[in-house]
Amino acid sequence: MDKLKIIFLGTGSAIPTKKRNHSAVLLQYRGENILMDCGEGTQRQFRIAGLNPCKLTRILISHWHADHVLGLPGLLQTLMLNGYNKTLKIYGPKGTKRMMELYMGLFVHKGNKVKVEVNEINSGRFVDEEDFFIESEEMEHDAPCLAYRFNVKERKRIDKKKLERLNLKGKVVGELVKGKVVKIDGKRIDGRKLIYTEKGRKVVFVMDTRVNSRVEKFAKNADLMICEATYSSDREDLAEEYMHLTTGQACRIAKKAGVKKLYLTHFSQRHGNNSKEILKEARRIFRSSFVAEDFDEVEV
Numbered sequence: 001m002d003k004l005k006i007i008f009l010g011t012g013s014a015i016p017t018k019k020r021n022h023s024a025v026l027l028q029y030r031g032e033n034i035l036m037d038c039g040e041g042t043q044r045q046f047r048i049a050g051l052n053p054c055k056l057t058r059i060l061i062s063h064w065h066a067d068h069v070l071g072l073p074g075l076l077q078t079l080m081l082n083g084y085n086k087t088l089k090i091y092g093p094k095g096t097k098r099m100m101e102l103y104m105g106l107f108v109h110k111g112n113k114v115k116v117e118v119n120e121i122n123s124g125r126f127v128d129e130e131d132f133f134i135e136s137e138e139m140e141h142d143a144p145c146l147a148y149r150f151n152v153k154e155r156k157r158i159d160k161k162k163l164e165r166l167n168l169k170g171k172v173v174g175e176l177v178k179g180k181v182v183k184i185d186g187k188r189i190d191g192r193k194l195i196y197t198e199k200g201r202k203v204v205f206v207m208d209t210r211v212n213s214r215v216e217k218f219a220k221n222a223d224l225m226i227c228e229a230t231y232s233s234d235r236e237d238l239a240e241e242y243m244h245l246t247t248g249q250a251c252r253i254a255k256k257a258g259v260k261k262l263y264l265t266h267f268s269q270r271h272g273n274n275s276k277e278i279l280k281e282a283r284r285i286f287r288s289s290f291v292a293e294d295f296d297e298v299e300v
């Protein structure tokens with residue numbers, strides 16, 4: 001199975017703390033390095049984590065609140081100074097094109113700029129590659145805001161060990177890989193018996209939202225759900241007022257959606273200080289809950 005790795009680069013919210021930077025999560029899968037949001041200081045988090053920002057392929061923006069995007073100008077400048085030579089694909093909700101123009105306009109540098117391709121998206125599938133696709137869904141927040149879902153496609157694979165044991169070479173191997181039946185020295189070998197199905201995988205990102213009717217469906221059966229939990233469970237009043245989730249609300253959504261693992265993030269500065277308490281609160285409702293800390297890594 002190809003490695004799918006998540007690295008938390010920022011697990012705080014509007015105001016950073018000593019331990020928690022603003023929102024950012026990196027997803028690595030095969031050659032892809034996809035950054036989910038880019039709060040202020042994200043590029044420094046890359047350095048601390050020993051990651052090279054020039055490997056970035058795409059940036060997904062949940063919404064244009066400062067704590068999710070202020071790191072973009074600095075990161076783009078670093079890419080420029082380091083001779084980033086790909087086209088960086090950026091996706092975000094309505095208004096993203098105008099905001100990107102504004103952000104790119106902050107550069108006073110002469111010469112080359114990083115090539116970016118900016119895509120404004122609504123809900124639905126917007127990236128479809130051979131082995132994965134990415135979808136988005138509209139959330140409810142006080143700015144146009146999207147949740148994202150990264151899907152590894154289910155696929156057929158050949159059992160290499162079984163194939164090696166047969167000790168075959170040449171054209172027949174190709175036939176077997178296609179699932180065909182071949183005859184060698186009178187012996188019948190069925191390619192289908194060498195093939196197995198590798199299940200798809202789903203990672204869902206809900207960076208900012210209040211409780212809404214779409215989030216549970218969007219997170220359905222996800223292998224990993226990364227979800228904001230700005231406030232403690234007893235502050236549903238604040239969550240309603242500022243259009244966020246509490247620990248309890250996030251856990252109930254994950255439980256109903258049947259996700260395998262829930263990583264909570266985007267903690268308010270006071271609430272985020274007490275990870276142990278948050279974890280206790282979360283696991284009372286949903287046992288597969290985790291409290292994300294900056295630089296935590298998870299493999300899916």
Ligand SMILES: [Zn+2]
Binds near residue numbers: 013014023065208266
């Ligand atoms: Zn936020």
Ligand SMILES: [Zn+2]
Binds near residue numbers: 063141
């Ligand atoms: Zn927000």
